[in-house]
Amino acid sequence: MFGNPKVKGPVFGLLAEYEDGNALLDAIRHGRSAGYERMEAYTPLPMHEVFEALGDKNRLPLLVLFGGIAGAVTGFALQYWSHVIHYPYNIGGRPLNSWPSFIVVMFELTILFAALTAVFGMLLLNGLPRPHHPVFDVPGFEEASHSRFFLLVPAYDPEFHMERTKQMLSATATVQLSEVPNP
Amino acid sequence: MSQPTQQPPGSPPIIAPGHTISSVSDKITSIVLKRHTPRGWYVGFAISFALMMVMLGSIAKLLFEGVGVWGLNVPVGWGFAIINFVWWIGIGHAGTLISAILLLFRQEWRTSINRFAEAMTLFAVACAGVFPLLHVGRPWLAYWLLPYPNTMSLTPQFRSPLLWDVFAVSTYATVSLLFWYIGLVPDLASLRDRAKSRFFKTVYGIFALGWRGAATHWERYETAYLLLAGLATPLVISVHTVVSFDFAVSIIPGWHATIFPPYFVAGAIYSGFAMVMTLAIPLRKVYGLQDFITMRHLQNMAKVILATGLIVAYGYAMEVFFAWYSANPYERGMAWNRMTGPFAWSYWALMLCNVITPQFLWLKKVRNNVALLFLICLIVNVGMWLERFVIVVTSLSRDFLPSSWDTYAGTVWDWSLYVGTMGLFGTLLFLFIRFLPMISIFEMRTLVPHSKQKAPGEGEAS
Known part of the structure; x- marks a missing residue:
């Protein structure tokens, strides 16, 4: 492989x-x-x-699935940590963990991580780059x-x-x- | 992708008859490797490069003096920068639509236009990125938008649509680049194997990553490509949705509307297809690619432009309807001001360009006339710029407080930067068509009838 x-x-x-x-x-x-x-x-x-x-x-599809999940988790963890733990800031009495507004960044990171996994996973499984064979x-x-x-x-x-x-x-x-x- | 080509009876073919795997490969590689560079290329490149210098000059002036050189004022704090950003991003969307969504729908006619449509996406996103980067005022501090550990112990505000935009656009740029590059790898291998000069052999060889067409590699490659298409499809819709959130999440009359996301996405596809046509029509003529980019492609794109144009027209109608039906005096005043106020010229020009002009595409005669199609697409490109102008300027120039009302006009530096980014776009595009195959060679091979059997009369490959 x-x-x-x-x-x-x-x-x-x-x-x-x-x-x-x-x-x-x-x-x-x-x-x-x-x-x-x-x-x-x-x-x-x-x-x-x-x-x-x-x-x-x-086995690439499974790898990409894990990549996507990792992206979603990273996205939520990043925002939760930023707004709840590291720098809690009360805006209009809204909850610190305002998850609906975290969805967009979670979504974008899901796509980003999955896409990176698809490309680099494909190259890794194929043993590329390999300039000479x-x-x-x-x-x-x-x-x-x-x-x-x-x-x-x-x-x-x-x-x-x-x-x-x-x-x-x-x-x-x-x-x-x-x-x-x-x- | 290896399904037999389906074709409705009576329509032009998606690849001219008589081509074999070998002839397709030869024809496309020869544009890059063998053919004499047409004079038109030099002229086009020179003009684009000159315009790019205008852009750099304009940026230098801006950085030297500050954003005051632009026509921005209070209350119009978002001017050309946002208009041009949304315009360019929208243009990029057709590339992703063609390469990803049409791939998932197995629309095989997309094959010959997908490579340069993807390139167009990439370059349009690069042009779009210039504007917000400069609009922040101190572009050397633009990295403050990203979450990173810093001595100020600050993190960005993740509840703001403007930050969502940073993530959406940078993800879009990354995924578009990956999609485009990964699509190029097997073709780069073809160029490496065909190139005569040692220099080009080496350069193409490096970027081909040692691709050798192994069947196991192809399998994972196709999986990766398909997954990327599946990922890019919701991504492209999310990008323009998030762009529309920049407006819709605010409370400005004329922006605060639920119709914005779908209406922006349709507008993006509309302008993007118009741009693909604007590029494809001269390219196929100059490089003699009528065999590969046939009338069928132009007709199909014209139909997409008509359909998305109707959605956009529906959006315009609904904006006015919402303003009336909401009974909100500010919304009503806003809509009335758009139609009769100081910027009424832009509103009616927009209606002419984006609502009336595409209606000609109902006629088969117009869809078959390349010159008319080209003209309509140019008008649509102008119309989509006007749309963003109307949205941004008319809403902002009439604040809630009449005492702060003001007018707005772009200065010479606004215009020079805008025209200059067209130079950047053109320069990148001309370099791309000179050094890389503008049509996906390996995908075209799969379109050749019976591509997996030996074609009759095909002797030793040249």
Whole structure:
């Protein structure tokens, strides 16, 4: 989840290139049925089906919920402390804990904390920023951000075996199969 | 976002036929990376930059001499600063509406206009922020508005709408920035991978954060994006609601009205869409983006302008009705003064700009005429400025005590600061369209029919 395990040896994994998303999906299903659990796919556009086929988990929504709750609590605590404990000031005999007028700031802080959690939680869970990753060394990988689809079987996958994995990937509709050098 | 494109029969498409994933990517990246910068860009940038210098000059004069250089007086203590602040903030709201609310409603036509609408939001909020910051008189002490531990042992007054505004606007600025930047990350990766010069490769690479389009990353990314949209939607409504509280919570006749929050929010969306159109119409022409920003987009936006314009017109009618029905002499006097007093010109100009002009959008012929749409949008922009002028100035200039009544007019420094912020807005916008993709590339890829299959005739990607 937080970045990937270290890989020893000269090869980080095997990268197969596909011309469209359906070929990639077929390849992932093929790989999963062969027992590969740690594969990663690279696509130029978000594809929920690919994520489902890979069988990973997404815990971000829960994190954002906690972020929002933390914001609401912070908002109320800040205002209660300010107006009741730290600097109580009687205005027209109104109660010090005048919670209805605290709602706006509580609301804004709920949104702010939840939004910050959504963005930074997403980056953290994705292990970003990470300026360099071994797949960037594969010539032609820049097409992943343009119009091509890739499937990576990393060497840390328990099923990974140079020859067997190569055979498995060759059996799919790949247009190019490359070894990812391990820096 | 990966639903098939639905389209009512007989309406223009949201993306011109014949595009593939590869052609969409090429066309948008090439605007930034390859194409010759059009001469219009240099002209526009030069004018904007010159106006921004006017703004800086005006600020220098203000800081040197104090807020006395503005036309403020007693009782009109809120003048151009508040008018312009509300005007700019309102303009920003359409960007969030397009990027967040239309995303939640799965309005796919929003895709091609959402990036620069978001940028518009961000820059409009920056312009808006200039005014209250300067209006506090000593902007170097503006941090006193924030709760922080200090030797004076003071905290801000959390029961004041003006402080709510500080929280609302700063949250809005932060969330808009995050939303815009996060939306840009995959496109920055595309630019990094396409850029030829090492310098741009590095700069785009830094801001792309190492994005590589991994499927697990995309999944969390889409979740984050959707959640941000869900959070930005109530936020944008709260921001203009809180702005209207600045007025409505006070007891000034003409301000103390329950209709203010919805009427302000509708007005904000109205002016914002007018501004999106004002920007989109020249942009699509200069950069040849008629394939992506089609007539369908312009027609849909025209319909939104018409609908929100009607809500705003209802607001104006209700203001007058409340004044009459309340039987409150001050409210009645206020409404009558608006229509016949010394500022009657602004009230009737407002009616002409904001109530009469948008009615032409009922006609399909007008919605199909780009030049007319552009003209109507300009008039609406003026009208929305007049609306805030009417609200602020007519109410304040007639105090409860006739002895303190006074008139109001902006000075040359008021006008130069206002026009100057348009320069700031333009400068930021021109830099944005030159160095960043003004249309979301990865979202456009999802609009391509059968985007996940290989397009016929598509050979090796160039």
